[in-house]
Amino acid sequence: VNCQDSVQYQNDTITVTEGENVTLYCAFKLRALNGLQWYKMIPGSSPVHIIFAPTKEKRREERFTVDIQGDICFLHIQRPSVSDSALYLCAVHAQCDTMIGRPVQELHMTSS
Numbered sequence: 001v002n003c004q005d006s007v008q009y010q011n012d013t014i015t016v017t018e019g020e021n022v023t024l025y026c027a028f029k030l031r032a033l034n035g036l037q038w039y040k041m042i043p044g045s046s047p048v049h050i051i052f053a054p055t056k057e058k059r060r061e062e063r064f065t066v067d068i069q070g071d072i073c074f075l076h077i078q079r080p081s082v083s084d085s086a087l088y089l090c091a092v093h094a095q096c097d098t099m100i101g102r103p104v105q106e107l108h109m110t111s112s
Contacts, residue, residue: 027072038088
């Protein structure tokens with residue numbers, strides 16, 4: 001199989017006030033999406049799995065919602081707290097491989 005799948009990572013730092021909903025995203029170009037996962041990384045710790053979306057349908061788990069629109073995957077975090085400050089990355093399960101990228105966005109929370 002000739003794979004030309006790719007994931008484009010954003011290198012943004014987002015700062016929001018505690019309790020203010022926030023949206024992170026990653027973009028991808030795939031022939032076939034076989035699922036997508038988001039991970040939270042705190043320096044010095046192993047990545048923590050947040051949510052898995054097996055299809056392009058919207059999926060919600062607790063305060064996290066994945067919404068895939070076209071070639072962009074959004075991670076919506078409701079009522080974030082200071083403990084949500086971390087690096088976030090998406091892992092795309094493509095036709096040929098699983099592409100786990102470098103952290104796509106850094107989230108900094110400030111107390112309200």
